[in-house]
Amino acid sequence: MPVIVFAVIALTMPFWFPLVGGYAGLDTKILIWAIFAIGFDILLGFTGYLSFGHAAFFGVSAYVTGLMLLHYSANIIPAMIASVIVTTIIAVMVGFLTLRRSGIYFSILTLAFGEMFYAAALSIFSDWTGGDNGLTGLPTPELFSMPFKENNVFYLVAVLAIIGYYIARRIGNSPFGMMLRAVKSNQTRLEFTGLDVKKYKLSAFVISAIYASVAGSLMVIYEPYVATEFVHWSTSGKLVIMSVLGGVGTLFGPMIGAAFMLYFENVISAFLQEQWLLVLGLVFMFIVIFLPGGFVEGAQRLKRAIAGKAGDGNASKGASE
Amino acid sequence: MTKPILDVSRVSKSFGGLRALQDVNLQVMEGSIHSLIGPNGAGKSTLLNVMTGLLQPDEGTITFDGRTLQNVTPHEINQYGIAKVFQTPAIFPEMTLLENTLIPAFARRDGSFRANLFETPEHAHEVYEQAEEALAEVGLQDHMKQEARYLSRGDKRRLELAICLVQKPKLLLLDEPTAGMARHETESTIQLLKQISSKGMTKVIVEHDMSVVFSLSDRITVLAQGQIIAEGGPDEVRGNPKVIEAYLGEEQE
Numbered sequence A: 001m002p003v004i005v006f007a008v009i010a011l012t013m014p015f016w017f018p019l020v021g022g023y024a025g026l027d028t029k030i031l032i033w034a035i036f037a038i039g040f041d042i043l044l045g046f047t048g049y050l051s052f053g054h055a056a057f058f059g060v061s062a063y064v065t066g067l068m069l070l071h072y073s074a075n076i077i078p079a080m081i082a083s084v085i086v087t088t089i090i091a092v093m094v095g096f097l098t099l100r101r102s103g104i105y106f107s108i109l110t111l112a113f114g115e116m117f118y119a120a121a122l123s124i125f126s127d128w129t130g131g132d133n134g135l136t137g138l139p140t141p142e143l144f145s146m147p148f149k150e151n152n153v154f155y156l157v158a159v160l161a162i163i164g165y166y167i168a169r170r171i172g173n174s175p176f177g178m179m180l181r182a183v184k185s186n187q188t189r190l191e192f193t194g195l196d197v198k199k200y201k202l203s204a205f206v207i208s209a210i211y212a213s214v215a216g217s218l219m220v221i222y223e224p225y226v227a228t229e230f231v232h233w234s235t236s237g238k239l240v241i242m243s244v245l246g247g248v249g250t251l252f253g254p255m256i257g258a259a260f261m262l263y264f265e266n267v268i269s270a271f272l273q274e275q276w277l278l279v280l281g282l283v284f285m286f287i288v289i290f291l292p293g294g295f296v297e298g299a300q301r302l303k304r305a306i307a308g309k310a311g312d313g314n315a316s317k318g319a320s321e
Numbered sequence B: 001m002t003k004p005i006l007d008v009s010r011v012s013k014s015f016g017g018l019r020a021l022q023d024v025n026l027q028v029m030e031g032s033i034h035s036l037i038g039p040n041g042a043g044k045s046t047l048l049n050v051m052t053g054l055l056q057p058d059e060g061t062i063t064f065d066g067r068t069l070q071n072v073t074p075h076e077i078n079q080y081g082i083a084k085v086f087q088t089p090a091i092f093p094e095m096t097l098l099e100n101t102l103i104p105a106f107a108r109r110d111g112s113f114r115a116n117l118f119e120t121p122e123h124a125h126e127v128y129e130q131a132e133e134a135l136a137e138v139g140l141q142d143h144m145k146q147e148a149r150y151l152s153r154g155d156k157r158r159l160e161l162a163i164c165l166v167q168k169p170k171l172l173l174l175d176e177p178t179a180g181m182a183r184h185e186t187e188s189t190i191q192l193l194k195q196i197s198s199k200g201m202t203k204v205i206v207e208h209d210m211s212v213v214f215s216l217s218d219r220i221t222v223l224a225q226g227q228i229i230a231e232g233g234p235d236e237v238r239g240n241p242k243v244i245e246a247y248l249g250e251e252q253e
């Protein structure tokens, strides 16, 4: 059901989004970030591991897509496949090393790895990546020799976002997903119940990196250019902020968070001018302090309050995780 | 008729300069209830930790059911058939009671890892049945959809026992299962332990409460300062002067 709701919202975006001030293309970008955020929630929301290094996967994938378009073929299919393969391999290695620690140490390790990738892109690989200028001069992406842009990109992104959301929900409801949530709840008990906790954590990490790679690759197909910002830690930070704003662990919440963040950054910022970051910071603080479950918790509380007034005052629906 | 299911042979373990276990030999017979007693800091928990793979012994070997437990991880040892009830109840607090027992039920069906990303658990009828049965066995069947963190301490202990029971372990280790419980909770827990003991599952129990020890055990091993100072049936141990000196004497309650 929620998948159908999401599908309808996503696919009709080109019709309603301009009415609320969204410019053409911003809807595509929102859905790309939504893919990024859903995958991140499989790691953060389910297992509780907070990574500050996911920009590395997003960025590496973007570079691979860019380089494939530039040097191999303008066809998006080999570019996307290569991006996902390369990112997956890197994620297995990074995950293997960073998941040896938990809590703040894991976060710092992932941050350090992320910065290593950023530094590498700007230094030793700068002949390939274009260094500070980013990777420019990419051809218009194609699909079977047809130019692939604008609306085509939007629908590809929307379909992938819907599939991504569907898969994430299936994972969330599976025994595998239950083990991931058990990692967050009590790792020791899980280990002493005969489960290989390391493998479950690594799987969640790699799955989230695959989502990040799909998003990174789509970003370049959407706008044939790779900005150095894609591998910068600020991209990881933005991802964390949108997840928290939307509601960690709810899958739907982080997507809302992504939409809110990009809408705020691109539309509302025009009204607030330079102050927009300050206002965003205030919104973030308000949410963390008063609504730790993010927008999703806010919506649930609102629903309960309304049901409580309308009904017999016995509205204890029980919040789902 | 019985053979040892667990054989601890010449095990030593030190923490820095502290010798927590010194040359410990212990045989646990299949189907028996074997208690470990001794004053605080005697090394009882350390001995259990060595059995579950949480700690590796510095010297000596442990054999369980024909396999040596050397450099084997805790989850592998669990899959061999050793389950443990912790000193403070170890459960999944944010998950429902049913999920708490579904996890070991899936672990039993699937082994230590399975990437069943798209399986709908509702269709795994057998697994569900096992999980529900285990909850019923400890008397928690009426609150299956409730989150475990809201349970009382005694009920958390019951839930932890249910988690262990789902796995049908060959050996169950219990570290002070009645610690921190009110009198009536202690009694119902003992009742429960007796009930599940009738199924022939081997148990090793660390316990401070002497009435519990003497009423449950087939055999008792007494540890003091990392060494075994006595071993025998309840009556032998009760009358042993060394034990009275090292343990019962100093801690009369």
Ligand SMILES: Nc1ncnc2c1ncn2[C@@H]1O[C@H](COP(=O)(O)OP(=O)(O)OP(=O)(O)O)[C@@H](O)[C@H]1O
Residues within 6 Å of the ligand: B015, B018, B020, B038, B039, B040, B041, B042, B043, B044, B045, B046, B047
């Ligand atoms: N991880 C550790 N690091 C350092 N010292 C430890 C560690 N674990 C236990 N010890 C020490 O080893 C000795 C034995 O501890 P252990 O916990 O096995 O005793 P115990 O018999 O279970 O005691 P209690 O009845 O208090 O639970 C103690 O002196 C303890 O301080």
Ligand SMILES: [Mg+2]
Residues within 6 Å of the ligand: B044, B045, B046, B087, B175
């Ligand atoms: Mg102890």
